[in-house]
Amino acid sequence: MFEKLTEDALAAALEALPGWVLRENKLHRVLTFVDFVEAFGFMTQVALVAERMNHHPEWCNVYKTVAISLTTHDADGLTDKDIELAQAINRLAGYPV
Numbered sequence: 049m050f051e052k053l054t055e056d057a058l059a060a061a062l063e064a065l066p067g068w069v070l071r072e073n074k075l076h077r078v079l080t081f082v083d084f085v086e087a088f089g090f091m092t093q094v095a096l097v098a099e100r101m102n103h104h105p106e107w108c109n110v111y112k113t114v115a116i117s118l119t120t121h122d123a124d125g126l127t128d129k130d131i132e133l134a135q136a137i138n139r140l141a142g143y144p145v
């Protein structure tokens with residue numbers, strides 16, 4: 049079982065996560081791609097990583113935009129797993145981690 053992050057740990061982690069904000073107690077990021085194929089290709093890559101991690105995003109795709117929220121349902125809050133998945137998503141999206 050994963051422990052909820054402390055406020056300090058979360059603030060430090062967020063500083064190292066370009067593009068991510070805290071929204072409704074979840075990590076949140078919106079990504080826009082050149083078209084639907086790029087957006088869905090990205091989602092497919094994230095899905096494979098998420099399944100490998102057994103940690104799954106809440107997300108919404110409208111055409112070329114993908115909005116992602118991360119939380120750990122089992123812990124009812126944010127944990128290291130959310131930070132890890134956000135970092136993996138940034139790598140796949142082509143942003144430095």
Ligand SMILES: C[C@H](O)[C@H](O)[C@H]1CNC2=NC(N)=NC(=O)C2=N1
Nearest residue numbers: 102103104105119120121122123
């Ligand atoms: C039974 C299974 O391992 C759990 O339900 C996993 C699956 N994926 C998950 N994903 C997320 N985001 N949070 C969880 O708590 C979680 N739990």
